[in-house]
Amino acid sequence: MVTGIGIISPIGIGREAFWTNVAKGQTGIKRITSFDTSSFHSDIGGCIEDFEPREFMSPSVYRRMGRVSRMVLAASIEALDDSGLVLDTMDRETVAVFVGTAYGSSCHVENFYVSFLVNGARGAQPFLFPETVPNAPASHIGIFHKITGPNITFCQNELSAEIALSYARDILLHGVANVALVGGVDELSPILFQCYDALGALNSIKGGEGQAVKPKPGCGLVLGEGACVLVLERGDFAAERRAQTYGVIKSGVMRGGIASLGHYEQEGDQMGLAMAMAMEQADVTPDAVDGIHVSANFSGELERMECRQLEKTFGKHITDLRVTPLKYLTGDYGGAGALRAAAILMGFRHQSSPPTIAAAMLQGVVGRPLKWDCGTIGKSRCALMTTSTFGGGSSSFVFANE
Amino acid sequence: MSSDIFPKVVITGLGIITSIGKSVAEFGEGLLAGTCGIGPISLFDTSGFPITRAAQVKNCDLKDTLDEREAKRMSRCDLLGLMAAREAMADAGLDPTKVGGSDIGIVLGGGAGGMLSWEKYRRSLWSGKIRTRPSLLFSCACCSLTDLIANRYRLTGPRATVATACSSSSTSIGMAFDLIRARVHEIVITGGSEALSEVTFAGFNALRLMDPADCRPFDKNRKGLSLGEGAAILVLENYESARRRGAAIYAEMLGYATNSDAFHMTSPDPEAMGMSRVMAMALERSGVDANEVDYLNAHGTGTKTNDPLETKAIKRTFGEKCARRLAVSSTKSMVGHCLGAGGAIEATATILALCEQVVPPTVHLEEPDPECDLDYVPGKSRPLAIRIAMSNSFAFGGNNTSLIFCKGQK
Numbered sequence: 001m002v003t004g005i006g007i008i009s010p011i012g013i014g015r016e017a018f019w020t021n022v023a024k025g026q027t028g029i030k031r032i033t034s035f036d037t038s039s040f041h042s043d044i045g046g047c048i049e050d051f052e053p054r055e056f057m058s059p060s061v062y063r064r065m066g067r068v069s070r071m072v073l074a075a076s077i078e079a080l081d082d083s084g085l086v087l088d089t090m091d092r093e094t095v096a097v098f099v100g101t102a103y104g105s106s107c108h109v110e111n112f113y114v115s116f117l118v119n120g121a122r123g124a125q126p127f128l129f130p131e132t133v134p135n136a137p138a139s140h141i142g143i144f145h146k147i148t149g150p151n152i153t154f155c156q157n158e159l160s161a162e163i164a165l166s167y168a169r170d171i172l173l174h175g176v177a178n179v180a181l182v183g184g185v186d187e188l189s190p191i192l193f194q195c196y197d198a199l200g201a202l203n204s205i206k207g208g209e210g211q212a213v214k215p216k217p218g219c220g221l222v223l224g225e226g227a228c229v230l231v232l233e234r235g236d237f238a239a240e241r242r243a244q245t246y247g248v249i250k251s252g253v254m255r256g257g258i259a260s261l262g263h264y265e266q267e268g269d270q271m272g273l274a275m276a277m278a279m280e281q282a283d284v285t286p287d288a289v290d291g292i293h294v295s296a297n298f299s300g301e302l303e304r305m306e307c308r309q310l311e312k313t314f315g316k317h318i319t320d321l322r323v324t325p326l327k328y329l330t331g332d333y334g335g336a337g338a339l340r341a342a343a344i345l346m347g348f349r350h351q352s353s354p355p356t357i358a359a360a361m362l363q364g365v366v367g368r369p370l371k372w373d374c375g376t377i378g379k380s381r382c383a384l385m386t387t388s389t390f391g392g393g394s395s396s397f398v399f400a401n402e
Numbered sequence: 403m404s405s406d407i408f409p410k411v412v413i414t415g416l417g418i419i420t421s422i423g424k425s426v427a428e429f430g431e432g433l434l435a436g437t438c439g440i441g442p443i444s445l446f447d448t449s450g451f452p453i454t455r456a457a458q459v460k461n462c463d464l465k466d467t468l469d470e471r472e473a474k475r476m477s478r479c480d481l482l483g484l485m486a487a488r489e490a491m492a493d494a495g496l497d498p499t500k501v502g503g504s505d506i507g508i509v510l511g512g513g514a515g516g517m518l519s520w521e522k523y524r525r526s527l528w529s530g531k532i533r534t535r536p537s538l539l540f541s542c543a544c545c546s547l548t549d550l551i552a553n554r555y556r557l558t559g560p561r562a563t564v565a566t567a568c569s570s571s572s573t574s575i576g577m578a579f580d581l582i583r584a585r586v587h588e589i590v591i592t593g594g595s596e597a598l599s600e601v602t603f604a605g606f607n608a609l610r611l612m613d614p615a616d617c618r619p620f621d622k623n624r625k626g627l628s629l630g631e632g633a634a635i636l637v638l639e640n641y642e643s644a645r646r647r648g649a650a651i652y653a654e655m656l657g658y659a660t661n662s663d664a665f666h667m668t669s670p671d672p673e674a675m676g677m678s679r680v681m682a683m684a685l686e687r688s689g690v691d692a693n694e695v696d697y698l699n700a701h702g703t704g705t706k707t708n709d710p711l712e713t714k715a716i717k718r719t720f721g722e723k724c725a726r727r728l729a730v731s732s733t734k735s736m737v738g739h740c741l742g743a744g745g746a747i748e749a750t751a752t753i754l755a756l757c758e759q760v761v762p763p764t765v766h767l768e769e770p771d772p773e774c775d776l777d778y779v780p781g782k783s784r785p786l787a788i789r790i791a792m793s794n795s796f797a798f799g800g801n802n803t804s805l806i807f808c809k810g811q812k
Binding site: 093102110114116120125126132133139140143148150191198258270393 | 448449450451452475507508512517520521523524525527528534536539540541542543544545546548549550552553556557558559560561562563564565566567573577580584600601604605606607608609610660661662663664665666667668676679797798799800801
């Protein structure tokens with residue numbers, strides 16, 4: 001059961017602001033102004049410009065934290081508050097923290113290394129180093145809320161948060177914990193943008209000052225940033241305390257696809273298998289799925305693979321399917337899976353489905369702008385969320401509005 | 403969790419590369435001989451650092467064993483990990499084309515990953531070189547080894563990379579154990595790899611956590627840890643699957659626990675409650691009584707704070723009497739602190755101790771610290787009837803993991 005959501009995203013700080021913009025199909029992808037992009041092939045990303053950590057915690061708490069830690073801690077505060085859980089009344093050892101992040105604080109790694117390059121071995125800044133470990137964001141959640149149960153960080157590129165979600169579900173079902181805070185977080189740092197640009201992975205679009213940013217599917221990845229924390233509880237635990245729930249994660253399947261470094265699984269067989277297994281485990285048929293949430297991120301390779309596997313899985317031509325590629329609104333990052341799950345669950349709560357596009361648009365029809373259908377008011381009962389990452393690896397989850 | 407309901411989990415393959423051995427056999431010999439692999443670093447320039455020693459893997463061209471073009475894109479961390487994986491897969495008798503790759507999952511622990519490659523790239527940018535090598539970035543992420551092994555052996559089962567700093571690969575072994583116990587998969591490849599890098603070396607130097615000489619865990623004059631590098635890969639398998647295949651079994655994994663101090667990013671809880679609780683939970687979940695454990699492979703970093711706190715936690719968990727008859731040793735005194743790979747290397751040392759029925763020593767322990775008053779097996783290895791052994795890993799952020807193994811089948 002999911003009982004709490006906290007969000008810091010390019011399309012809203014806080015879950016309700018996020019949902020309002022999701023429902024409108026409002027994009028958070030814009031021209032990057034927080035650092036100089038003039039030497040890169042791209043200057044767009046899903047940036048967060050209005051996050052103020054002091055709205056969530058005291059400066060003494062976040063002073064030494066990196067941006068990723070600040071964002072995910074803020075999201076955890078909102079999520080716990082939303083869940084109504086009172087940790088003081090609980091055995092904190094029965095609460096777990098699982099966070100997915102592709103790179104943790106890449107900014108701190110960069111700043112620490114540059115302090116070493118500039119100042120020499122004795123000039124490296126010691127206070128920057130602890131934040132360079134990818135588990136810093138999850139550890140800060142544990143330290144702030146005094147949560148003494150398992151605290152694990154997963155780094156698996158774009159699948160990072162999905163692994164956290166899947167493992168949390170297993171841990172709860174096996175009774176190792178009653179509650180799990182599951183998060184996904186990453187930041188859009190100058191060094192990360194520089195590295196992706198050097199690899200030629202980014203969408204070759206220059207936004208230009210004052211111009212509307214319209215990245216095209218198939219033209220390269222659009223990076224984003226953000227944090228989302230979900231509060232998961234085992235069904236009996238949530239029922240006993242009569243918690244208000246968003247929905248249920250009926251199944252979660254992880255598969256490994258075969259791909260070379262920096263590329264996606266070519267045919268997507270494992271992605272297809274993950275979808276089939278997730279539906280089988282959730283005891284639903286493709287006909288019962290009324291929301292398909294894909295991991296498309298403008299890269300082309302991924303979109304082609306998803307289209308192929310969607311056709312196979314749903315037994316329909318791609319022109320007959322509608323999908324929600326949330327990353328088209330927020331940009332992509334390693335922890336984005338938690339945010340995508342939140343969009344599904346917020347839709348359940350609001351009795352409204354997130355907007356969709358024609359799945360055929362994933363194939364990148366150059367010159368044709370993305371057309372979002374935001375008029376999908378109606379009770380969604382069952383959603384499928386599928387993810388694949390470069391380097392291989394796929395996951396699929398079925399969410400039910402119960 | 404009753405073992406009648408859950409399948410037994412056994413270790414059927416090991417692969418390792420460290421500063422004291424480039425195979426399980428060499429590592430085992432070095433371990434029991436008390437060989438110290440700590441020495442001067444040749445991997446990067448250490449001039450200017452207050453401390454200049456670490457346990458580097460030397461006299462080994464990691465690229466020799468791979469296709470040159472392929473190896474060029476891999477980080478040192480990936481190369482170390484691939485070497486260990488190759489040994490482990492062969493040791494387990496796993497030919498993925500026969501076993502069926504889809505039956506095999508992979509969960510590794512990661513540390514700094516390909517940081518050394520990223521540093522080369524970043525340094526060339528900083529120095530204003532017009533031509534940089536973006537291919538150095540391909541294997542920067544700490545999950546790239548997981549992907550490489552999966553792709554090389556065509557493993558299509560679940561895939562994950564755990565990053566909990568110094569306990570990463572211990573926790574990954576725990577997660578692999580869970581996957582087999584939950585009958586998700588019969589075989590899971592697990593472990594971790596770590597390569598020395600300027601960032602980690604400068605970081606631990608800056609935090610003044612390193613010993614200028616070789617680390618001396620539990621010694622009165624210890625001044626900190628020595629960093630190390632290496633990789634260890636373990637093949638965990640459902641006992642029934644191992645029996646069907648006729649695979650040799652090194653040891654059985656009885657259980658594990660992981661928890662959090664929830665105290666501080668870099669300092670352990672001064673009461674060592676997290677450390678003692680994780681050991682107690684691991685015993686409970688393994689169905690093991692404290693007095694059944696004969697050997698404990700300690701986290702034993704050699705820092706001023708860790709060693710007495712771990713000692714305190716061992717006493718609290720095992721009770722004063724049991725703790726005093728327990729053989730405790732620190733593998734880090736020989737191979738250094740291998741961070742993300744440390745847990746897997748130490749789990750391998752623990753398994754080898756069970757197989758050989760010999761406790762590896764804590765080297766450089768010459769003057770006992772009154773606050774560290776257990777039997778740390780100083781200097782020399784010791785034959786001992788070991789029924790059950792525990793391996794501890796404690797990390798930055800307060801992430802603790804304890805693993806429990808027994809010889810063959812309990």
